[in-house]
Amino acid sequence: MTEQRTLRVALLGAGSVGSQVARLLQEHADDFAERSGARLELAGILVRDPDAPRDVPLPRELLTTDAESLILGADIVIELMGGIEPARTHVLAALRSGADVVTGNKALLATHGAEIFELADQVGASVSYEAAVAAAIPIIRPLRDSLAGDRIVRIFGIVNGSTNFILDSMDRQGLSAEEAQRIATELGYLEADPTLDLEGYDAAQKAAILASLAFHTSVEIDDVYREGISDVTADMIEDARRAGSVIKLLAVCERIADAEGEAISVRVYPALISREHPLASVHGGNNAVFVEAEAAGPLMFYGAGAGGVQTASAVLGDVVSAARRHIAGGVGVGETPRQSLPTARIGRITTRYQITLEVADLPGVLATVAGILSEEQVSVATAMQTVENAGDATARLVIGTHQATEQALSDTVTRLAESSVVTRVASVLRVEGE
Amino acid sequence: MTEQRTLRVALLGAGSVGSQVARLLQEHADDFAERSGARLELAGILVRDPDAPRDVPLPRELLTTDAESLILGADIVIELMGGIEPARTHVLAALRSGADVVTGNKALLATHGAEIFELADQVGASVSYEAAVAAAIPIIRPLRDSLAGDRIVRIFGIVNGSTNFILDSMDRQGLSAEEAQRIATELGYLEADPTLDLEGYDAAQKAAILASLAFHTSVEIDDVYREGISDVTADMIEDARRAGSVIKLLAVCERIADAEGEAISVRVYPALISREHPLASVHGGNNAVFVEAEAAGPLMFYGAGAGGVQTASAVLGDVVSAARRHIAGGVGVGETPRQSLPTARIGRITTRYQITLEVADLPGVLATVAGILSEEQVSVATAMQTVENAGDATARLVIGTHQATEQALSDTVTRLAESSVVTRVASVLRVEGE
Numbered sequence: 001m002t003e004q005r006t007l008r009v010a011l012l013g014a015g016s017v018g019s020q021v022a023r024l025l026q027e028h029a030d031d032f033a034e035r036s037g038a039r040l041e042l043a044g045i046l047v048r049d050p051d052a053p054r055d056v057p058l059p060r061e062l063l064t065t066d067a068e069s070l071i072l073g074a075d076i077v078i079e080l081m082g083g084i085e086p087a088r089t090h091v092l093a094a095l096r097s098g099a100d101v102v103t104g105n106k107a108l109l110a111t112h113g114a115e116i117f118e119l120a121d122q123v124g125a126s127v128s129y130e131a132a133v134a135a136a137i138p139i140i141r142p143l144r145d146s147l148a149g150d151r152i153v154r155i156f157g158i159v160n161g162s163t164n165f166i167l168d169s170m171d172r173q174g175l176s177a178e179e180a181q182r183i184a185t186e187l188g189y190l191e192a193d194p195t196l197d198l199e200g201y202d203a204a205q206k207a208a209i210l211a212s213l214a215f216h217t218s219v220e221i222d223d224v225y226r227e228g229i230s231d232v233t234a235d236m237i238e239d240a241r242r243a244g245s246v247i248k249l250l251a252v253c254e255r256i257a258d259a260e261g262e263a264i265s266v267r268v269y270p271a272l273i274s275r276e277h278p279l280a281s282v283h284g285g286n287n288a289v290f291v292e293a294e295a296a297g298p299l300m301f302y303g304a305g306a307g308g309v310q311t312a313s314a315v316l317g318d319v320v321s322a323a324r325r326h327i328a329g330g331v332g333v334g335e336t337p338r339q340s341l342p343t344a345r346i347g348r349i350t351t352r353y354q355i356t357l358e359v360a361d362l363p364g365v366l367a368t369v370a371g372i373l374s375e376e377q378v379s380v381a382t383a384m385q386t387v388e389n390a391g392d393a394t395a396r397l398v399i400g401t402h403q404a405t406e407q408a409l410s411d412t413v414t415r416l417a418e419s420s421v422v423t424r425v426a427s428v429l430r431v432e433g434e
Numbered sequence: 435m436t437e438q439r440t441l442r443v444a445l446l447g448a449g450s451v452g453s454q455v456a457r458l459l460q461e462h463a464d465d466f467a468e469r470s471g472a473r474l475e476l477a478g479i480l481v482r483d484p485d486a487p488r489d490v491p492l493p494r495e496l497l498t499t500d501a502e503s504l505i506l507g508a509d510i511v512i513e514l515m516g517g518i519e520p521a522r523t524h525v526l527a528a529l530r531s532g533a534d535v536v537t538g539n540k541a542l543l544a545t546h547g548a549e550i551f552e553l554a555d556q557v558g559a560s561v562s563y564e565a566a567v568a569a570a571i572p573i574i575r576p577l578r579d580s581l582a583g584d585r586i587v588r589i590f591g592i593v594n595g596s597t598n599f600i601l602d603s604m605d606r607q608g609l610s611a612e613e614a615q616r617i618a619t620e621l622g623y624l625e626a627d628p629t630l631d632l633e634g635y636d637a638a639q640k641a642a643i644l645a646s647l648a649f650h651t652s653v654e655i656d657d658v659y660r661e662g663i664s665d666v667t668a669d670m671i672e673d674a675r676r677a678g679s680v681i682k683l684l685a686v687c688e689r690i691a692d693a694e695g696e697a698i699s700v701r702v703y704p705a706l707i708s709r710e711h712p713l714a715s716v717h718g719g720n721n722a723v724f725v726e727a728e729a730a731g732p733l734m735f736y737g738a739g740a741g742g743v744q745t746a747s748a749v750l751g752d753v754v755s756a757a758r759r760h761i762a763g764g765v766g767v768g769e770t771p772r773q774s775l776p777t778a779r780i781g782r783i784t785t786r787y788q789i790t791l792e793v794a795d796l797p798g799v800l801a802t803v804a805g806i807l808s809e810e811q812v813s814v815a816t817a818m819q820t821v822e823n824a825g826d827a828t829a830r831l832v833i834g835t836h837q838a839t840e841q842a843l844s845d846t847v848t849r850l851a852e853s854s855v856v857t858r859v860a861s862v863l864r865v866e867g868e
Binding site: 020024028031032035036130136137138141142145146147148149150151278281293294295296297298299300301302303304307309310312313314315316317318319320321328 | 454458462465466469564570571572575576579580581582583584585712715727728729730731732733734735736737738741743744746747748749750751752753754755762
């Protein structure tokens with residue numbers, strides 16, 4: 001028995017995701033009415049210029065530049081503008097007016113999440129954001145609802161499709177970083193300013209959102225340790241390939257407990273992963289996220305990490321839930337952080353390094369290098385020396401360490417770089433997924 | 435602000451999952467109170483014999499054999515007894531008394547799902563069953579909520595851990611079917627009566643539940659076409675391995691549209707999958723489910739497909755949601771089927787076959803075989819003939835077909851079996867995942 005009430009939906013933004021949301025809401029209006037228990041009436045679409053040309057045709061009469069009226073009259077506000085302002089102002093206004101909010105805005109949540117969730121809690125409205133992390137892949141709802149009876153220990157995965165496309169093209173087609181970036185730009189994987197993706201900011205925003213939710217703690221973008229992929233060269237990828245590994249840009253969120261107490265660590269960096277690991281076969285622009293919970297064990301969620309229509313699927317799933325909630329009444333799921341775990345500085349984290357050195361091809365070099373590691377309390381798991389160039393008597397030494405703190409590992413790298421037997425530190429990569 | 439209301443939870447059954455649910459509810463009582471917005475008080479545990487020895491110690495005072503009183507006094511009833519009766523009677527009684535129900539009982543839902551969901555709708559209670567399909571892997575909630583704004587086209591995957599363990603052991607360790615089954619029994623993957631798993635009944639129950647939810651149609655176990663793994667031999671696995679494939683027991687649920695109209699197909703059978711496909715690397719007792727939706731594209735969900743504590747995680751996620759709902763008020767998510775798509779008979783489905791024949795090693799054999807396929811309108815994609823045993827002049831012919839209807843394919847196999855040039859039909863397997 002569906003009650004044919006009508007809910008007014010305001011759409012803010014008509015870009016690649018917003019235009020697909022508008023199209024699907026109108027094309028499948030009857031389906032949405034059945035699933036939501038209410039007709040979802042698209043009340044208006046906020047755009048900068050109603051007369052601008054559009055890829056997906058939108059009804060001219062729905063386009064408006066009057067945000068205030070549109071938001072005030074809406075039961076559900078879908079924010080797909082991106083960026084901090086005016087998105088933040090609009091979302092807060094929507095919540096104050098009693099509307100439920102659905103957003104795909106990772107930058108906004110990773111910087112003003114606490115403010116937004118607190119207001120939502122106060123007014124008893126909901127904020128849903130499945131589309132903010134991994135496009136169509138359901139990850140927010142499983143973390144929030146499915147695993148609500150479990151304790152999440154670790155999340156790690158590939159949450160940025162652009163950099164995965166680039167690293168995957170370098171690995172599978174032997175492209176240089178520049179070539180791979182050029183193709184990624186041509187195919188629309190990279191924005192005009194690719195820094196957000198390449199330097200790991202996009203992945204760091206997503207990691208902050210995931211960690212906040214998983215650990216019931218407010219994590220913002222500045223709490224995330226971040227390295228991008230701009231130092232990853234074709235040589236490093238080729239070395240990894242020969243050793244049975246791939247390089248992936250990983251987001252890692254984990255609980256830690258050490259002498260300093262309980263904390264969380266949230267970080268983004270390129271890391272080596274064995275080719276046997278399921279994340280190694282995440283190709284192109286796809287995303288995949290591992291979630292490890294105490295009782296559930298490891299779970300993986302995989303799918304398209306970008307795309308207008310794919311992301312629209314996540315937005316619309318949230319819209320249907322918001323509509324059901326709006327009709328049923330009742331409060332939203334509170335997201336106000338209940339724990340306030342500190343974020344650990346990177347030096348406190350335990351990881352493994354793979355350090356590739358160019359060294360003089362002389363007797364005693366390995367002993368010197370091993371001595372430095374030993375003094376820094378870093379154990380060697382594997383060491384492989386190959387003569388690179390017999391002519392100038394240099395060799396290559398690849399050291400895989402056992403687990404050690406980042407502090408000890410980075411101190412070790414600093415000392416190795418200063419050592420007289422080391423010509424050059426060719427690369428330093430963390431090893432994950434073991 | 436958590437309102438410290440108390441909700442009474444009745445647990446029916448204290449087997450491997452139930453005892454973990456009881457333990458976790460008590461050990462993490464404060465966590466559950468915070469997450470649910472109410473203290474969850476374990477009011478009692480229904481058991482057959484309160485004095486029976488137990489692996490997980492349970493408070494003797496909570497154990498009861500009085501189902502009626504326990505259920506009547508509960509806000510949330512967790513049914514983990516398994517089997518049809520008395521589970522069905524208890525679940526219906528719980529709903530009638532206004533309790534929300536959480537169940538992991540796939541047999542019950544696959545046979546009496548319609549009755550249960552209809553009653554829940556009538557009384558405005560919820561029935562949650564994340565644990566019924568893939569243990570800890572969140573699949574029900576993503577289908578019901580995350581993809582509520584999308585249209586699911588196809589679900590396929592590995593939903594039975596026992597048979598996956600057996601097939602994987604045969605593939606990776608070269609075991610015979612008997613050896614693999616013996617080890618699976620020793621490790622607790624197989625029940626005393628292994629028929630439910632081996633003959634695909636367990637997978638078929640899960641497929642019925644998934645299809646009902648995905649296609650908003652009531653699908654019961656009898657609507658599911660089913661073949662188990664008892665005909666899969668070590669030779670077939672070895673042949674697959676050499677050809678770069680693996681054999682997996684797959685559950686497939688899909689929408690079809692043909693001259694007869696729209697319908698759904700729900701089926702379970704062993705099938706060949708390329709080793710490149712993500713499902714090929716699902717090892718041991720793990721499960722993985724692909725969901726293809728119109729907008730979202732393909733998504734995959736992966737994790738442990740069995741285990742007491744893993745399944746308890748899914749149960750407790752449902753319990754927390756039920757508790758939130760119970761406090762917030764509002765109606766449950768209606769699961770009454772809104773569409774009534776017919777289930778297509780197997781002959782109507784389009785698949786691909788790989789047919790392995792033992793044939794006489796004589797000129798003209800391939801022509802005869804190809805002629806039969808052609809007369810049945812089945813196109814040959816690949817054909818490979820190898821002389822098996824030069825002594826008795828027999829050869830082996832492996833035919834991979836293009837897509838054709840099951841009717842045409844099975845008619846073809848019947849005619850091939852009757853042909854004078856064919857000594858024996860060694861194996862027939864469907865090919866999936868391409």
